[in-house]
Amino acid sequence: MNSDVLNQVFMLFLMILVGIYASKMGYIDKKLNVGLSNLLLKITLPLLVINSFLTIKFSKSVLTSAENILLYALIIHVVLIIFSKLAYTKVTDSKKGVSKFLTVFSNSGFMGYPVLKSIYGAKGVFYCAIFGIILNLFMFSYGIMVLKNSKDNSFKELKRAVINPAIIATIIGFILFIFNVKLTTLVISTISSIGSMTSPLSMIIVGIMLADINIGDLFKDKLVYMLTVVKLLIVPAITFVVLKLLNADQIVIGVIVVLEAMPAASNAAVMSLQYGSDENVALKHIFITTVLSIVVIPLVIKLVV
Template identity: 25%
Template sequence: MMVIMGKVAVILILIAVGYAVTKCGWFTERGAAEVTSLLIKIVTPCLIVNSFLGNTGTLQVSEMLLAVVVSAVAIALSLVISLITFRNEPPERKKVLRFAVIFSNAGFMGIPLVESIVGGKGVIYGSFFIVVFNVVCWTYGYNMMSGGAKMNLRTVLLNPGMIGLLFGLPIYFFKLQLPALLTEPVGFLSNLNTPLAMLVIGSYIARVDLHSFISDLAVYKMAALRLVAAPAAYLAVLLLIRPEPDLLVSSVIQAAAPVAANTVLFAVEYHQDSELASKTVAVSTVLSIITIPIFTILAQLACQFLF
């Protein structure tokens, strides 16, 4: 519980800093948009590549495949839930709300929690969850938030997320050992992801009307779907699949994480409702203090029941 509260506190402090510097006039809307572009085009590929560095070849092929399958199941369930909800919302809001339901903060929130609760093997499983996340995010999610831009092979392969995967996957599968001259800059750039993303979110929250923040019931419906319905459905399916305990617990933690920061980054980059996106991240992050411990305990109890 304390680990989870600590991670949420870090996120909220960074968001608060972004909020404060915007209110002080030090972080303009144009500046936030430029930082967002930097995050999407430079930091994101480095973050993905960095997730593979130092984690080369530690799972059997069968374990990798199962990790990919259960990760895909998690995102597929969230996607289905998103498609049957928010039908009465305006199109520009519907895109953001559905994106928020589908994509969890599996990296910054999920991986540290997995490491502290499951251990090293759980982190490796978690990296495959993030691989699946990025494939879906930069294909389906990109198409959704970019306004249905025409998808072709070049678009799929040359967007920032997929470029990161195209470099990262060979490093993992071929156990490549890169020199520090390459790995250290990648590591430094990837470390910019969380602080810069949270500053951007805080900046956009600072521009949201407080009454709108409190009264937007769709945001709370989204939070219930992201934090309760999606992980509950996923845990139920895992009881049928019966993966080994480390994989079960680690994937449930990542599936139960709050809304991904990419929701705001994509909304800003592709001119969607960035205010709504900021609200989804802030509200779900706060409420996850309650929901993540519950699902972690349920996953651990499920392991005792199954094994």
């Protein structure tokens, strides 16, 4: 099991190196990288979300499990949002939004599926897909609002955020799941193939962004150290305590704690670039947490699974 997890983390790290190489060699410039970011956020990621629902077979027991996961995921995200508001009161305004985003959202979408599949099989994939509903709803509404540092017209910003490709894809996927809609093999294969581009594309984009950063600066930013401790240690601990207090099933505790122990969401760098936040903080945090997750994820799995 641990070897599968390690292989997955190493693979994502190598994809980042591919992006760094592509940028250093001049194959991709900043303008093209913005286009790749739009491709990821508006096409490949939404299709990845839809594809996750196409792999689930509908049943009453599955629906009950889905309802429980939705509730627990909702509670966890609300708790983490409150925690992030309290934790970063002294952080400068320019970095406060991205700090909150990095704390609340993990790389559960890209890394969660293969890691949980290696632990729980099909049931783990199902739980990850359901958890992703809440994660996407919060990420592309609350997440966009904090990255844009919106203080005025918050309701207007929320409405704009909700009309988002990833959230629309979540709604479409849930409708397909609830009504057990059958799509043709051609359509399913197309959705699956394009959606599978999301993880490598996301990591390559991050690598392209990292190419312009001085490696020495990665280890000089005190905020990044604080965010790393919070993301890899404090957030999983909070998640574990909350789920225990809610008397959640052991498998549910294992799944959600493992998902929250994932590195920082790779979308953070892409979305920070899109919405005018400090992408340098996001890039440093993604790089460091991805490297450290090689040790942290197997340890968390050993403790809670």
